[in-house]
Amino acid sequence: MRLERVGRRHGLRGPWVLREVGLDLPGGTLIRVVGANGTGKSTLLRLVAGVDAPTEGRVTGRPPRTAYVPERFPVALPFTATDYLVHLGRIQGLGGAAARARAGEWLERFGAGGHARTAMAELSKGTSQKVAVAQALLADPSLLVLDEAWTGLDTGARAELDAAVRERRAAGATVVFVDHDPRRLAGEPDAVHEVREGRVREAADPARPDSGLPAPRVRITVSGGRRPLPDHLPGNPVTEPGPEDATTGLTVLTVDAAHSDALLGALLAASWHIHHLGTEGVRV
Numbered sequence: 001m002r003l004e005r006v007g008r009r010h011g012l013r014g015p016w017v018l019r020e021v022g023l024d025l026p027g028g029t030l031i032r033v034v035g036a037n038g039t040g041k042s043t044l045l046r047l048v049a050g051v052d053a054p055t056e057g058r059v060t061g062r063p064p065r066t067a068y069v070p071e072r073f074p075v076a077l078p079f080t081a082t083d084y085l086v087h088l089g090r091i092q093g094l095g096g097a098a099a100r101a102r103a104g105e106w107l108e109r110f111g112a113g114g115h116a117r118t119a120m121a122e123l124s125k126g127t128s129q130k131v132a133v134a135q136a137l138l139a140d141p142s143l144l145v146l147d148e149a150w151t152g153l154d155t156g157a158r159a160e161l162d163a164a165v166r167e168r169r170a171a172g173a174t175v176v177f178v179d180h181d182p183r184r185l186a187g188e189p190d191a192v193h194e195v196r197e198g199r200v201r202e203a204a205d206p207a208r209p210d211s212g213l214p215a216p217r218v219r220i221t222v223s224g225g226r227r228p229l230p231d232h233l234p235g236n237p238v239t240e241p242g243p244e245d246a247t248t249g250l251t252v253l254t255v256d257a258a259h260s261d262a263l264l265g266a267l268l269a270a271s272w273h274i275h276h277l278g279t280e281g282v283r284v
Contacts, residue, residue: 001025001048001143001174006057008043017043021057021200023193027142028232030169030188030262031176034203035195041178042071042147044195048176049145063142063174065092069149073132077120081107081131084120085138092139099138106134110157126152133157137164144168146177150184163265170266172232188234188262218260220253221276222267230270235259250275 006021017040025031025048035041046052047059049068077084082103089099107113110130115123123131129152136144144165150158162185165175177185187205194203221242229239235255242250255263260277267274 001059001061001063003047003054003059004057006047006054006059008040008047008052009055016055016198018047018195018200019198021047023048023200025143025174025176027174028169028172029174029190030165030185030234031174032185032189032192032205033176033178033195033200034192039195040198041195044200045145045147045176045178046070049143065139065141066143066145067092067136067139067141068145069132069136069147071147071151073128079120080117081112081120081123081127082116084131085135088135089138092141094139102138103134106137107131109160110134111154111160126154126157129153130157133161133164137168140171140173141168142173144173144175146175146179148178148180150179150181163269166234166262166265167269169234169262170230170232170269185262187257188259217254218257218263219276219278220255220260220263220267220274221250221278222253222272222274223250224270224272229272230266234262234266237263 002025003021003023007016007019009016021044033041033044043052047054049066050062051068079087082100085103085106086096086099089102090096094102104113104116107116107130110133112127112130115127120128120131133149133153150161153161165177165185169175189205192203192205193200229251233253237253237255240252242252253263264274
């Protein structure tokens with residue numbers, strides 16, 4: 001997916017919010033957007049998600065299955081939590097039975113299963129946010145756009161959303177997110193882009209400062225029987241055969257330490273076995 005010289009203004013003669021935005025958003029990547037309040041981060045995410053159309057420029061290559069969690073989620077909707085998710089699942093191309101099953105799975109995963117039959121208007125802010133996040137994940141989107149999606153979630157639900165983001169990236173999806181907490185998925189983004197004065201520029205990841213030294217590396221020894229390694233692994237690890245072992249078929253993956261947690265999560269989600277974790281210049 002690509003944004004080419006994209007701009008957005010409010011009204012025919014209103015002020016420009018963004019100008020000359022050029023972004024490449026490859027599949028299998030995690031992209032963080034940063035910037036001060038009011039600089040246009042949410043506008044950029046709405047353009048990426050296709051919620052808003054650009055005033056100038058063009059957006060190409062947006063996947064057909066795109067999901068978006070806005071900064072503010074409308075809760076006064078004439079549905080129960082489950083009915084709302086089933087409705088959105090059908091719009092996203094799922095059959096009725098599949099949408100209902102996935103709705104139940106995601107509500108349980110985010111700790112909201114007990115509110116499945118509660119009217120949306122009666123949900124607490126935190127629970128309605130869980131429903132908002134669940135609807136975005138129902139149909140395995142190829143583009144997931146999250147605007148402060150962690151806000152209002154409890155600790156367990158935040159951790160589940162972190163895991164879901166890693167799963168989508170490991171499955172080859174593009175994930176673009178904004179979050180006020182600089183520790184959110186720290187060190188994991190493939191790129192960080194800053195919105196400032198109407199422009200978008202690539203920025204350094206604050207969780208991976210440039211010390212002038214080689215980046216610390218982690219070596220992970222794994223096995224997975226006859227299953228192939230998942231595609232689009234976080235950090236693009238270097239893969240090499242492990243020590244000869246006829247029973248396990250060991251493989252060694254070497255990756256920058258900043259991506260090691262995300263890589264471990266992706267491997268475990270794919271049911272690979274972790275045999276050994278070694279480090280080069282970093283403690284774990």
